[in-house]
Structure formats: structure tokens, C-alpha cells
Amino acid sequence: MADLIRYTAAETAKAISSGEVSAVEVAQAHLDRINAVDEKVHAFLHVDTDGALEAARAVDAKRAAGEELGPLAGVPLALKDVFTTKGIPTTAGSKMLEGWRPPYDATLTRRLKEAGVVILGKTNMDEFAMGSSTENSAYGPTGNPWDLSRIPGGSGGGSAAALAAYEAPLAIGTDTGGSIRQPGAVTGTVGVKPTYGSVSRYGLIAFSSSLDQGGPCARTVLDAALLHEAIAGYDPMDSTSINAPVPAVVAAARQADVKGMRVGVVKEFGGEGYQAGVMQRFHESVELLRSLGAEIVEISCPSFTYALPAYYLIAPSECSSNLARFDAMRYGLRVGDNGERSAEDVTALTREAGFGPEVKRRIMLGTYALSSGYYDAYYGSAQKVRTLITRDFDRAFGDVDVLISPTTPTTAFPIGERADDPMAMYLADLCTIPSNLAGNAAMSVPCGLAPEDNLPVGLQIIAPALADDRLYRVGAAVEAALNEKWGHSLLEEAPAL
């Protein structure tokens, strides 16, 4: 039998529906892979062996009964541990939620189950999705399968590493400032932040509600599109859900054609602080798109240089409010309740014990930015920058169909290098943040290895809100052209684990 763990999601679904393999065999192959390599990679916080095999058996039973299977039925998936899963531990990478078994499924979890997707387990992440390296997880870091001593990106480093280590063909991430795209870039995988509001946030543990967006992670653009269509769509349980048709992303991924498209190169992303090899692969991607028939224009978005500071005011402000729910009263950790202390003291002792340093930093920064006397200068100004960034995008998309840039300024850095230097860590999200502030759609697709360190580089593609299909057209065209040039996919070059 062929190596099941190397199948794409599309190939896996086809093999199952045609009877070439059973869903149980596919699930077992991935569980075996996890058993073999995850001690080294640490992509998973929890592996749900019984649940995965049960879901796989249900798909096989459906097929045996002659029922029609969906496009992802029986395909294994790694779920970021920030989405609730009924009865299955959900920690958001925090000690605050250690051992918590949610009483309900997130809408995204429910949709995956209804699609027959086999959820293998929950993946590691920076605590409450705050970070760019997965080092802020309370349960230890995840290694980048390209070099286990380096970060897999963050916050969704576990999901990206699971893909690159062939532990799952599909994964789910959440992207508040780049937490899907940046891990995708540094692991040589595909990550998409859909238009804000297109994937339900019900059951997604909130970090920054006006920015958080769940989305697909995969090893190919088509697989990401299949997953995108499975999870997107209106949900009355999320008051910020968009009631609009999901763009035809699968058709766009199959189209994979950029002829006649106008592609804007963001002038502000490059120069000082950008690794030479990253820029080299980016410039090659620009020329590749030109050779494929796209029209390339340079676009200036001057306010983008203020996106990072605006983000690090808005996100902490919203987080300081959202994380107030962890009060040690209704669920999660409670420490110091000795019968003498007040509820307020128990709350403060619990939050001190349950939150890691980055979460504490952001809560206090947000509290500061929202406090009277500082509100206008910080949070108020950041909201105005948000308007200016949205205007820059509107102007750009009046002229071009998509924008492109490197996804990250550098390749994967060594674990520990930026761990206690917050500002250095924040720079990893320099190019990804504007799309979160504006709420539009963006993708990272592999575009080669940086010559100086042989580590993956990501190409970022940005499309207007509700034009997610353009990401897939461009991403699939780049992927197809590069795979043809290399004779294989980029991940084939990753060292064996």
C-alpha cells in the first residue's frame, strides 16, 4: 500500500470513497505516525485516538451503506487547541484551562464532524494564541520539522508542524495577527486567513474579537480550499458572522490561472530587517507571476508601517477585556481558596498562577491603553490608524486584484532567541497584521528555501474582503509552477524525522 500519510487531503478522500482504503486505515496510519514522531515534534497537546477511530468507523459504515460521502469524509485533521471540543480537553495552551473538558462543540468543530473529517487531536499553540513561536505554550514548545531546534511559528505552530511532519494532511488555525500565515510560511505549508466574519467564532476561545479568524492549514492550496469550504459560512451563534455566500475557493484553486490579473507589490514590505534570502525568493515569485501572465504593479500603502504599533494596542486592549472571564469562579483553574480569602483575592492569585508572562504583559498593556488619560493617545489613535490602513487597502484594490509581499521578514528563528524580547518577537507579524486590522483575506504559500539557511519562505497574497477565491487562484498558480520547476513539492526537501 502507498504511504497513506503522504497523500493530500483530496487524494485521501478519493481513495476512501473509491474503496481503495478504509477511513480506519487512514486514521490508524496517522495515529501511528504521531506515535512515532510527536515525541520529537510536540505538535499535539492531546491525541484523541478513540474519537478519531470512532469517527473513521462511522465514515466507513456510511460508505458500506451506500451513502454519499462529502469531499473530506474520512480525512484526518489536527485541530488547534483553541476551539472547544465537547468532552475533549481544550486548554488554549494555558494552565488556566488545564484539564477543562468543554460541555459543547464550537461551530467549526461541529461542521468538521458533520463533514466526516476525522479529528486526530488538539494542537499546541502560544497561550491564548498570543505569540509568534509557540514558545508561550504552558506545555512546552513545538519543534519545526525542518529543524527541530527552531520555532514552527505561532501561535498555531502545532497545527503547521503537524502538517509538515506528516502527522495530518489538514489542520485548523486561528489568525489574529498572522497566527495561521506565519507558521505556514516558516514550515513550508499553506495557511489561509479567510475574510473576517466568514468562519464562525462560536466556541473559539476569544483573544481579540475584532481580529480573530479561524481558517484552514494544509500542504496544498487545493486541500486548503476544500477545508475552507467545509468550515466557512453564516452562523447565527456568532453575531459577527457574515451572511453572504462563501466564495468558490475550490473552483478557484482548480482554475490556478493568473492570466490578466493585476498583482500589486506592497512597496513598504522589504528593506531593513528583511532577510536577504526571503527577499530573493519573493522577487523570484514576482517574476514568476509575471511570466504566468499577471500584470505586476508597485503599490504604496504608507500607513502599513503603523500597523504593528496599532495592532499591539488594539489586540492587548481587547484581550484585557476578553480574558477577564478567567476569574476562577465558573470553570478552569482556582487556587488559594482557603475559606478565608475573598473572591477577589482568589481571582488575582489564580490569574497570577494560571497565566504566563506574555498573557500578563498583554493584559496589563491593554489595561494601560484603555485607562482614562491614555485612552485617546493609545487606543483611540490605534483605531484611527486602523481606518487609514483600511483606506490604503481600498485604494490599492481599486487598482489591483491582489497584493503580494513576503509573509514574514525572516525564516524560522532558533527556539529561545526572542523568548524574552517581546518587541523582537512582535516583528514576525510585520507583514501579516494589516489584513487583520482591515478584515480582508490573505494566504501564505511556500515559495522556496532561503539560500543562506535552507529554510522555507512564504509568499503572502492578500485579497479584498469576500474575494477569498482570488487567493486560491494565485496561490494555486504559484504552487503549480514551482512544483513543476522543482519536480516535487517543497516539503519533499524537508529532512526525515
Added chain:
Amino acid sequence: MPGITREEVAHLARLSRLELKSEELDHFAEQLNDIVDAVARVSEIAAEDVPPTSHPLPLTNVMRADEVRPSLRPDEVLAAAPAAEEQRFRVPQILGED
């Protein structure tokens, strides 16, 4: 802008319900200063006439019909509570004792 002092971190920690340890106060003061210095740049381009954006979607007051729907059972809700009693969350004292 004024720098963030150790005392100010202690105040922020109280507002944030974080019982910080003494050594954390100095460390966070230094780091928060660096971050605030860097993010204060936003005021450079935040002109008077620019309206603020709080959210990417132009939504206000999304309502649903006010009707009874199925919800979780009390035992499901209380299963994860640190302490429960008589179908209620049991919490530490919230009022000072006389």
C-alpha cells in the same frame, strides 16, 4: 509620554486582577516601557479628522428573537466548576465579614 514605573505596573496589576510577585514588577516595567515607546508612534498619523475603526464589519446590535431554546443542563454546566453546591457555583466570600 511618561515612562511606566514599578508602582504603575503594580497599579495595572491590581486593575487586571494579577497578584504579581515583586520580581515580576521590575521586569514587566522595563518590558512595558519598551513596548509603549514603540507603539506610541500611532499618534503621529492619527489626525483629528480621521474617524476611528473599532471593527472591520459595519454591524450594530445584531439581535435574535427573544424565545426559549434548548441549552446545556445544569450538571453539564457545573461539571467544570472549581466548586459547586445545590446546582450553583460555589465561590469564595464576596462581601467582607462583619
